[in-house]
Amino acid sequence: MIALLDYKAGNLTSVRKALAAVGADVLTPDTPEDLARASAVIMPGVGHFGATSALDRRWIDAILDGVSRAKPLLGICLGLHFLFEGSEEAPEVPGLGLLSGRCVRLRPPEDAGLKVPHVGWNSLDIIRRDTIVDGIETDTQVYFTHSYVAPLTPDTVAATTHGERFAAVVQRGHVSGAQFHPEKSGEAGLQVLRNFLSQVR
Amino acid sequence: MLSKRIIACLDVRDGRVVKGVNFEGLRSAGDPAVLAKRYNEEGIDELVILDITATLEKRQAMANTIRAVARELFIPLAVGGGIRTEADAEAAIEAGADKVSVNTAALQKPELITRLAQRYGSQAVVVAIDAKLQNDRFAVYVRSGQTETGRDAVEWAREAESRGAGEILLTSIDRDGTKAGFDCPLTAAVSRAVSIPVIASGGAGGLHDFVDVFTRGASDAALAASIFHYSETSVSSLKSYLKTHGIPVRMTSPAC
Numbered sequence: 064m065i066a067l068l069d070y071k072a073g074n075l076t077s078v079r080k081a082l083a084a085v086g087a088d089v090l091t092p093d094t095p096e097d098l099a100r101a102s103a104v105i106m107p108g109v110g111h112f113g114a115t116s117a118l119d120r121r122w123i124d125a126i127l128d129g130v131s132r133a134k135p136l137l138g139i140c141l142g143l144h145f146l147f148e149g150s151e152e153a154p155e156v157p158g159l160g161l162l163s164g165r166c167v168r169l170r171p172p173e174d175a176g177l178k179v180p181h182v183g184w185n186s187l188d189i190i191r192r193d194t195i196v197d198g199i200e201t202d203t204q205v206y207f208t209h210s211y212v213a214p215l216t217p218d219t220v221a222a223t224t225h226g227e228r229f230a231a232v233v234q235r236g237h238v239s240g241a242q243f244h245p246e247k248s249g250e251a252g253l254q255v256l257r258n259f260l261s262q263v264r
Numbered sequence: 265m266l267s268k269r270i271i272a273c274l275d276v277r278d279g280r281v282v283k284g285v286n287f288e289g290l291r292s293a294g295d296p297a298v299l300a301k302r303y304n305e306e307g308i309d310e311l312v313i314l315d316i317t318a319t320l321e322k323r324q325a326m327a328n329t330i331r332a333v334a335r336e337l338f339i340p341l342a343v344g345g346g347i348r349t350e351a352d353a354e355a356a357i358e359a360g361a362d363k364v365s366v367n368t369a370a371l372q373k374p375e376l377i378t379r380l381a382q383r384y385g386s387q388a389v390v391v392a393i394d395a396k397l398q399n400d401r402f403a404v405y406v407r408s409g410q411t412e413t414g415r416d417a418v419e420w421a422r423e424a425e426s427r428g429a430g431e432i433l434l435t436s437i438d439r440d441g442t443k444a445g446f447d448c449p450l451t452a453a454v455s456r457a458v459s460i461p462v463i464a465s466g467g468a469g470g471l472h473d474f475v476d477v478f479t480r481g482a483s484d485a486a487l488a489a490s491i492f493h494y495s496e497t498s499v500s501s502l503k504s505y506l507k508t509h510g511i512p513v514r515m516t517s518p519a520c
Contacts, residue, residue: 076359080335109384110386182460182461183485184266184267184269184309185265247338247340249338
């Protein structure tokens, strides 16, 4: 059973539908205690980093408890940002701190004529091989919609460039994240979800 | 590099895809779910379902059509037409839309843009602007192109962005359904005035029209309906053409 966190930022229909398409059983936990029943956790996310403050200490402790028990955790978009220490978007709100670094606003060079938010299909540059990108090749295009980005660190698995390079996919052990939306990225996105599910024991 | 998006629009009335010329004289083009599946296989980047008669007939967004289209689709899906309230938006999003497109209601109640952006995120809020050239400026029309609003398209696009819109879907009423090419001056004027993506719509006829709107029109995405519906142009041949003309596009493997 995969727990899909609903913290009232955006809609989960698309993620739920994509998870069903790759054969996952999904529950949306009502209380932090429900997380104990899940074998993996997905933190979806759209919108503002401040929205993560809807997850109070009890939720965060329950998520971290799952991670300490080696349950796979996947953060999508804002959910990826939440894996880090925090974000410039809401500096007063701490992240989970599972990965080192802070998220910052995407700032392409002004003369590049590039728009922010970064919306649309862009290509992945696979930096290192890890479970989450099994079967995904460099130049595969996936769908992004965001204004803030996670830094390139040793946890970066794939990078994408929009004026500047940023982390598109991260993984550290059983903790992983996608800046793009796997549920909206066609076959490549479904493959990432399958890769995540393959980690679930 | 970020690809230029090719978006197929399904203008739906009574559960069937139709496409008119200058918003009038509709003719039937088929089942929305069948067309959506075909476009997805051909490598379309995004789909828009537009309930074209909803504004006139005060119809709610068609949840069943959305559900049928969204069922096997894992690319972005936007729904517009008749989204007048938060409840309308909620119904469309619950049925499987990733984005809602607001037009008339946004002009009448601009705070709707902000409320939707706060609830679903800006990425879920598209403001559709229907414009035509009038006395050297681009005038905004509503109610399927029947009513002038007195607003200027560039100024309204800027306001929509500041109120939380995530994208602008810009339709040229002069070009819609004519196949005379996109309105590049209109598109460029709006696209250069905002930092959110602008989707050009209205007038797609030949392959080179898309090259024009991505270069001279400075658009981030281009939307078309009839040229895809009647198989005059396949999505994959359009993308190959764009690629050979130096436009970055998402290439997908041909369906086996």
